[in-house]
Amino acid sequence: MAIANPQRTIHKIWATENVRDEINAALADAERHDVAVDAAGRTDLDEMLPPGTVHQGMAIHCAPLPQLSVEELIADHRDSEQCTVLILDQVTDPHNVGAILRSAAAFGASAVIVPDRHAPPETGVLAKSASGALETVPYIHAGNLNQTLEKLKGAHFWLAGMDGYAEQTLAEAKLYGRVGIVMGSEGEGLRRLTRESCDFLVKLPMSDRIESLNVSNAAAVALYELYRK
Structure with missing residues (x-):
């Protein structure tokens, strides 16, 4: 690739x-x-x-790929009726982030956005885990994550934070159009300020036999839910 x-x-x-x-x-x-x-x-x-x-x-x-900015992403999709982006809050494992990029490519996401700190760089491990998706899905290091979320909201993105204790599922939220799925680390989940910046908190429906999914698996399910509409 x-x-x-x-x-x-x-x-x-x-x-x-x-x-x-x-x-x-x-x-x-x-x-x-x-x-x-x-x-x-x-x-x-x-x-x-x-x-x-x-x-x-x-x-x-x-060499590293040219770095797309959040502002450029927003400008590129100014006229798009639908646009899905993934925002990762302190997801640091390159295997997980690579797998998330792969799912983003499979289900038509426009970008994966991470903060400058507490996010893996474009290493060989990440690239191999992404199975070529690093070449097709913009991987954006966006500096301050909360400022980035505000920029996306200003561009009419609905931001849905994934939280296993949310009252509604992602399907029940009936999100459509410009959507940002915000996912936290497996251990701590979304940080407080990140959570407060989201428009909705949503969860995936699961049986009671397991508490949670790996973050890359949860991302794949969430992206499929949006993609199939």
Whole structure:
């Protein structure tokens, strides 16, 4: 996916013999004729990458994607009748955030927004967990989260905070149009100021056999609920 994304600057690729032809074919399809592909063994890649990385025979040295701002996101969707964004309040696990990006791509969300602090950067772990979604869904580091929520409300977004103790479900809220789903960390949930900035608190209907879902699973269910309307 990174190779096919024209916004992604790629400096160099290392690949084992097993995947080199596939990589070269992808570069040719994307008309990236200036990217070098160096031969590397699996041991070379293991030493090059962080411990435990599942590299599948290749590694890419690339630049971060251009950072979209919340203001630019709002401007891009000024004329959109429907727009869904996910706002994550101190969700720090890159595996979870990567999985959330993947669900965002699957169910048509326009962006995943996180604060500057207490949110994972664009690492290889996050990118792999996102399975290519990092190339298609804007991942916005938005500074002060409460100011960001106010900007979204000013752009006519309804903000729904996910809370297992809310009185109504997401379906019962009947949200439509511009919607921001606000999700907190698995341990503490939404912070007080974040909670107070939401227009609604909503929950997902669940049986009493389990207390809560992993945040990435909850995000997938919430996005599907909005997407199917």
